[in-house]
Amino acid sequence: MKKKVLIVTYYWPPAGGPGVQRWLKFVKYLPQFNIQPFVFIPENPNYPIEDSSLLREVPKEIKVFKKKILEPYSLAKLVTKSKTNKLSSGIISETKKQTKLEQIMLYVRGNFFIPDARKFWVKPSIKEINRILKNEKIDTIITSGPPHSLHLIGLGLKKEHQSLHWITDFRDPWTTISYHDELKLTEVSKEKHKALEADVLHHANQIIVTSSITKEEFQKKTLVPVHLITNGFDDRPYQEQPELDEHFTFAHIGSLMSERNPIVLWKVFSDLVEENQDFAAFFELNLIGKTATNVIGSIAKHGLQEFLTITDYLPHEEALKKQEQKQVLVLIEKNQPETRGIIPAKLFEYMSAKRPILAIGPKNWEVRKILAHTNAGVCFDYADYDGIKNHLKKLLSLFLKEKLEVASTQIEDYSRKQLTQKLAAIIPNTN
Secondary structure, eight states: OOEEEEEEOSOOTTBOSGGGHHHHHHHHHGGGGTEEEEEEEESSOOOSSBOGGGGGGSOTTOEEEEEOOOOHHHHHTTTOHHHHHHHHHTOOOSSSSOOHHHHHHHHHHHHHSSSOTTGGGHHHHHHHHHHHHHHHTOOEEEEEESSTHHHHHHHHHHHHOTTSEEEEEESSOSTTOGGGGGTTOOHHHHHHHHHHHHHHHHHOSEEEESSHHHHHHHHTTOSSOEEEOOOOBOOOOOOOOOOOOSSEEEEEESOBOTTOOOHHHHHHHHHHHHHOHHHHHHEEEEEESOBOHHHHHHHHHTTOGGGEEEEOOOOHHHHHHHHHHOSEEEEEOOSSGGGTTOOOTHHHHHHHHTOOEEEEESTTOHHHHHHHHHTOEEEEETTOHHHHHHHHHHHHHHHHTTOOOOOOOSGGGGBHHHHHHHHHHHSOOOO
C-alpha cells in the first residue's frame, strides 16, 4: 500500500517564479517512491507572476483540493495596483527614499498581518483539511512556506491530532529572513514572530530546510530533526544543444529585485568596455524577468544602455532554453549577512544548462560551496572588484578562442528525482 501525504502550499500552477517549482516537481516524482501525494492550495490566490504553461506539468492523477482565501493584497490593489504587485513579488522599494504610501503599506503589512498577509487562510483551512484527512485516510501532512502562515495550519492540526505526522518545509528562513528589517516591525511584532516560529519548530515532527546555514540555525532552536533538501533541477529530455549566442552574452534570468543591484559588476562591465576593444565589440547584457527600475538606472549610469536588452518574464520552458544559449549565466543575491543561507532556486537550473555561472553575493554565501563542489562556476563577494574583473578577462579569452565551456561534476546530486528520493525517505509509513 502506498504512503499518503497531503502537501499544503500557496504556490501552485498557474503561479510562476521559483516558489512553485519545488513542490510541483516533488509531487511529480513521489509516486515513483511508493508515495501518493495530495495537494491543498488556495482557490483564488494573488500571484504576482503567472505561468500557465506550468499547468501542463501537474500530474493528471493527483488530487488537488482548493479553499477560498481572503487576500489583503487584492484589496490593496484598489488603492495602488503597481505598488501592491511590487510588494507581493518582493520588490519592496526601488529607491532609497520610500513614498509615504509605501511606508504605510510596509508598516501595515509588517505589524497587522503576522506572520504574513495570508493569515486569514489558516482557520478555514484547518477545518477543510480535517475533512480531507478523514475522507482520504491521510496521516501525514507537509506545510511549505513562505508564506509562513501555512505552518500555522500545520500547527493547528497538530494540536488537534497528536497522532498526525507533520513535516514543515522552510524554503526560506522565518525570523532571520532579510526583508524583515524593511517591514518596520515593532518590538512587539518581532516577539510575536519569534514566538510563532518557536511554536512551529517545537511541535513539528520533522523540519526540512533548503540550506545548511538554515539547518544550523534551526538546530540551535529545536530538538526536532532538521533535514537538508535543497532545491534542484528537473532532468531535461535529450535534445540537441541549442546554438550558443554569437555575442559574449551575460544573462540574469529571473526577478532582479531592488536590493540585488551589483553595482560592482556594472562597474567592471563599464571599465572593460572602455579598456578592451574585444569586450566592447562582443559584450551583451541580457536581463530576463522582472527587473527593478533602480537596477536599470544603475546600469544606465555606468553607460551600458547600448549593451542592455530587457525581456519580461518568460514561460519556464522558454527560460530553460535561454539558459542553454547564453555564454555566461549571472546569479545575484543581496549583500547582507542574513542572506548567506539563501540559495536561489535558479542556481540549480543554471547548473543543468551547463554554462559557466558568475555568482555575486554576501561573504561566506553558501552558493560558493556548491559551485566549488560542482565546478559549475565562480562566486565573488561584492567588494571583490579585481577578482571579478580578472575572471571576466579569462572568460573573454576563452570565448574568443571558442572554448568557453564548463566541466561541471556531481550536479546529479541536485536532480529533482534524487532529491525526491531523500524526501520520500523521511515520510513515515503511518497509514
